[in-house]
Amino acid sequence: MVTIKELLAEDGIIFISIDDNEQHHLRMLMDEIFGEKNIVANFTWWSKYTLSNDSKTISYQHENILSYAKNLDVCQIGLLPRTPEMDKSYKNPDEDPKGPWKATPLHAKSGRDEDRYSVQFSNGVTWHCPEGRFPRYTQEKLMELYNDDQLYFGKSGKSQPNKKTYLSEVKAGKTIGSLWPYHEVGSTHQANEELASVMGKGAFNNPKGTKLIQRVFQTANLSSDDIVLDSFAGSGTTAHAVLALNKKDSGNRKFILVECQEYADTITAERVRRVINGVPDATDEALCEGLGGSFTYCTLGEPLDIEAMLTGEKLPTYTALATNLLFTSAGISVEDVTLDQKNDDGLFYSDDKNDYYLIYKPDLEYLRSNEAILNMEHAKRIQDSSYENGKKAIVYAAGNHIGQRELTKMGIAFCQLPYAIHER
Numbered sequence: 019m020v021t022i023k024e025l026l027a028e029d030g031i032i033f034i035s036i037d038d039n040e041q042h043h044l045r046m047l048m049d050e051i052f053g054e055k056n057i058v059a060n061f062t063w064w065s066k067y068t069l070s071n072d073s074k075t076i077s078y079q080h081e082n083i084l085s086y087a088k089n090l091d092v093c094q095i096g097l098l099p100r101t102p103e104m105d106k107s108y109k110n111p112d113e114d115p116k117g118p119w120k121a122t123p124l125h126a127k128s129g130r131d132e133d134r135y136s137v138q139f140s141n142g143v144t145w146h147c148p149e150g151r152f153p154r155y156t157q158e159k160l161m162e163l164y165n166d167d168q169l170y171f172g173k174s175g176k177s178q179p180n181k182k183t184y185l186s187e188v189k190a191g192k193t194i195g196s197l198w199p200y201h202e203v204g205s206t207h208q209a210n211e212e213l214a215s216v217m218g219k220g221a222f223n224n225p226k227g228t229k230l231i232q233r234v235f236q237t238a239n240l241s242s243d244d245i246v247l248d249s250f251a252g253s254g255t256t257a258h259a260v261l262a263l264n265k266k267d268s269g270n271r272k273f274i275l276v277e278c279q280e281y282a283d284t285i286t287a288e289r290v291r292r293v294i295n296g297v298p299d300a301t302d303e304a305l306c307e308g309l310g311g312s313f314t315y316c317t318l319g320e321p322l323d324i325e326a327m328l329t330g331e332k333l334p335t336y337t338a339l340a341t342n343l344l345f346t347s348a349g350i351s352v353e354d355v356t357l358d359q360k361n362d363d364g365l366f367y368s369d370d371k372n373d374y375y376l377i378y379k380p381d382l383e384y385l386r387s388n389e390a391i392l393n394m395e396h397a398k399r400i401q402d403s404s405y406e407n408g409k410k411a412i413v414y415a416a417g418n419h420i421g422q423r424e425l426t427k428m429g430i431a432f433c434q435l436p437y438a439i440h441e442r
């Protein structure tokens with residue numbers, strides 16, 4: 019969770035679906051890591067419309083989605099689109115150039131007696147604040163509204179006035195509530211059907227649906243080029259939802275899915291491949307022709323335990339270390355290639371510009387010996403083979419006997435391995 023927080027953008031939000039058994043533990047953990055003040059909400063997804071009568075105790079009809087911002091002060095919670103229902107009461111009977119408006123009273127339920135007043139407008143109408151009510155605006159503000167033609171005196175122009183509240187001035191969307199009912203965000207049943215339409219029945223238990231994930235995106239106020247990480251990807255609903263949204267609005271959002279089970283390829287990635295390429299039998303037209311997009315499938319290599327490397331307790335294989343160094347220091351990811359030592363000097367990889375050397379054996383005795391050190395003789399051989407071919411040599415080793423100035427002249431960049439730190 020600490021790593022997830024680090025990975026989040028400053029205005030990013032995390033959403034975690036969790037059942038009641040673990041919810042309170044997770045909440046404490048999240049309060050500790052993200053800070054109590056950064057909770058967005060514990061959303062309730064009303065996910066089932068039926069009751070399980072065979073349930074021994076309670077039939078659960080909802081799931082919790084706990085959500086925290088990395089920093090609630092900078093993150094902008096999204097809005098839902100306004101509904102026609104919400105806009106229905108905005109009209110423009112007097113053809114106001116500011117567009118449709120809704121009449122709102124000039125008085126409110128609460129206030130102070132001393133703030134009550136009556137006023138006569140230059141059109142001859144007198145406004146008294148009604149008994150038991152209080153002015154919503156000061157007399158000065160009310161006159162400003164009058165002079166700005168923001169008061170409506172009815173069709174006759176002589177009725178008691180109301181303020182015009184313009185549609186263009188109200189919130190551009192609908193505030194998101196904490197209850198997400200199935201008729202808005204889909205049910206568990208619909209999510210199963212959705213997955214079945216792509217992968218066949220029973221491919222994965224309890225997937226989420228793309229409509230629910232869509233609500234998550236709206237809440238997080240996802241922009242058209244944001245990145246979504248799902249570290250518990252399961253059936254890959256998150257990628258499906260990202261691709262569907264990109265297709266709908268020509269966005270360029272990206273996704274990263276992580277899945278540790280063997281079905282990462284056969285279910286998680288396979289669903290993504292299918293929705294990209296098209297699902298001929300799908301009822302949804304966009305899905306039928308394919309949502310488009312692309313992704314790269316990667317598998318994790320052997321984990322490197324830096325602590326254990328430093329103590330010499332656990333040394334990685336040559337291949338694992340070479341693969342990791344190439345990726346972490348040069349950003350090169352090799353797929354389906356096993357990086358082995360190609361010559362006695364430790365060459366393990368070449369591209370157009372660089373040759374990569376690793377002087378290493380997973381053997382403490384060796385790492386403590388002079389053999390593991392880059393010396394002049396070794397460096398000259400590297401120079402002869404790389405520099406002479408117009409390439410820079412990147413050399414990883416436990417130690418180095420040559421000054422940087424000399425190495426630069428030889429076209430060698432030296433990178434220290436951590437083993438040199440222990441007992442050398």
Ligand SMILES: C[S@@+](CC[C@H](N)C(=O)[O-])C[C@H]1O[C@@H](n2cnc3c(N)ncnc32)[C@H](O)[C@@H]1O
Nearest residue numbers: 225226249250251252253254255276277278279
């Ligand atoms: C409840 S499922 C997620 C379902 C997903 N939301 C969907 O719509 O299909 C949780 C998934 O997280 C995976 N998982 C659990 N621990 C993990 C870990 N440490 N790293 C990666 N995946 C993990 C499980 O294998 C499982 O597939």
